[in-house]
Amino acid sequence: MTPDEPEEERTTLRRPVPGVLAAPVVHLLDIEATPSEPARRVEIGPGPLTIGRGAQSGLVLPSGDVSRNHCVIALHGEAAIISDLGSTNGTIVDGKRVHEPVRLSIGARLTLGPFTLVYRSGRAADFARGEEVEKDLARAGRYVAALLPPPLPEGPVRADWRFVPSANIGGDGFGYGWLDEHRFAVWLLDVSGHGVGSALLAASVMNLLRVHSLPGTDFTDAAAVLAALNDRFQMDRQGGLYFSIWYGVYDTRSRIIGFGCAGQHPAFMIVPGEATPQPLWVKNPAVGLAPDWPYRRAEVAVPPGARLHLFSDGAFEIITADDRQLTIGDFLPLLAAAPQPGLPEPERLWQAVRGASRPGPLDDDVALLTLDFP
Secondary structure (H helix, E strand, C coil): CCCCCCHHHHHHHCCCCCCCCCCCEEEEEEECCCCCCCCEEEECCCCCEEEECCCCCCEECCCCCCCCCCEEEEEECCEEEEEECCCCCCCEECCEECCCCEECCCCCEEEECCEEEEEEEEEHHHHHHHHHHHHHHHHHHHHHHHCCCCCECCCCCEEEEEEECCCCCCEEEEEEEECCCCEEEEEEEEECCCCHHHHHHHHHHHHHHHCCCCCCCCCCCHHHHHHHHHHHCCHHHCCCCCEEEEEEEEECCCCEEEEEEECCCCEEEECCCCCCCEEECCCCCCECCCCCCCCCCEEEECCCCEEEEEECHHHCCCEECCCCECCHHHHHHHHHCCCCCCCCHHHHHHHHHHHHECCCCCCCCEEEEEEEEC
16 A cells, blocks of 8 residues: 555544454353263353242252352343342352342352352353364273272282372372282372373373383382383473372281382271371482483381371362361371261262362362271
8 A cells, every 4th residue: 555545445444344253252150060960061151140940040940058049140241249138148259148138250169059050251252162172081081990909809919099089170080900819009190280182191100010011120120110100201201290209119928018109199908906107208300300210119017907198189188168278297197087888988978078178170180099908
């Protein structure tokens, strides 16, 4: 365009192209699953969405703790406003009962009786892409879960476990099995980060360990196994990912377990007659951080009737309903608590963890593994 072109023509070229409009904003509520109701998603708008247990509500939540007409969400422009309708038990938004209309922020958590609803807002195309990512995460989670070993209810080593993946899929994994007639190996690992990459790295390590596929490695030597993994999985060759791991080998003849850990918190052994769990730990860096590290191991006698607990940090690094961050010190007393008849030990621990955590999906995977030595 030259300076002497008509001003009207220059102005016309600056106008927006007709028909090119921003995609509309979509407003959604994700209703998290309860013991009696599956998870589901509902759209808000354009008219007000009344929520309650009554049949006339736009969103029915069947519970005696939800009022017939509990609350309403209405759209004002691109804002979603929630108002309580005089409910008996109140409308809770991000842990606080609301008495006046409140604008919902993206990710706001609504508590109505036993139900938790999460508010989402964005473009439809973004939600479609998010759903594809969620499908990929679910596939990765199922792949990792398929590699977990079956429980061992009988024998000189008895094993049981509980594995609960987080909404974002972490990198937890574990396994166990006989190396020969007398030696039994067990491990638990935790890959850094979350998502498909972490899950697939965990699966790769689990596959190598369960089929003993590290050439030239003595799988009865914990230090040798850690060194071989460190040589193979340096983080600069794994997209910046690394992992912590606890690995041990129990010999039924000597009743000795030799173990090593790389960047992982201890496993804990409960010995009959002792009230305090015994930590099994050796200081080493996580796998992938330091090339050619001389990993160390240790060993300990396993008395008859002892129980060994391995667990991921997702079991104790939880946020409580009152927004407190728990630590391993809060979790350890659970290990020494009396078993519940008829309830597997990992399930007992999981119920305690779930009961202490705030409602909603977990922030990290929870892996709980228990070995008993008759």
